[in-house]
Amino acid sequence: MIKYNLKCDGNHEFDSWFSSSSEYENLKKKKMLSCIYCNSKKISKTIMAPMISSNKDLENDLRKQQLKLSDKKEKLIQMRNFIENNFEYVGKDFSKKVREIYYDNDSKKGIYGTTTHEEREELSEEGIDLFTVPWLNKDN
Ligand SMILES: [Zn+2]
Numbered sequence: 842m843i844k845y846n847l848k849c850d851g852n853h854e855f856d857s858w859f860s861s862s863s864e865y866e867n868l869k870k871k872k873m874l875s876c877i878y879c880n881s882k883k884i885s886k887t888i889m890a891p892m893i894s895s896n897k898d899l900e901n902d903l904r905k906q907q908l909k910l911s912d913k914k915e916k917l918i919q920m921r922n923f924i925e926n927n928f929e930y931v932g933k934d935f936s937k938k939v940r941e942i943y944y945d946n947d948s949k950k951g952i953y954g955t956t957t958h959e960e961r962e963e964l965s966e967e968g969i970d971l972f973t974v975p976w977l978n979k980d981n
Pocket residue numbers: 849850851852853876877878879880881
């Protein structure tokens with residue numbers, strides 16, 4: 842089982858369980874997901890998006906881990922542990938901090954946090970490639 846933190850277009854956030862990430866995609870495609878507060882069908886996953894600038898070793902490690910990823914819960918938790926040990930959490934300031942790091946070539950800092958879909962698209966238009974992982978709670 843995978844728990845996703847979901848968000849509707851009215852900015853309500855809630856958690857929901859799925860047997861796999863493909864179950865989530867299927868339900869979303871069939872418009873069977875709705876907000877528990879306002880019934881909106883416009884649901885997206887809140888995105889955890891770690892990103893680093895010039896620390897290529899760390900980035901390569903992370904990409905290697907992602908290649909090995911499956912929907913298995915323990916894998917995703919390993920990934921989360923890796924990120925927590927190597928990246929600084931900046932929460933909702935993520936898109937602002939990413940820009941600071943991106944435009945400062947000397948920075949070796951790795952950060953992670955959350956972005957909205959819109960922020961993510963803006964960053965990608967600026968050429969900032971984000972790395973995204975499903976984020977699991979370790980205690981369930
Ligand atoms: Zn809602």
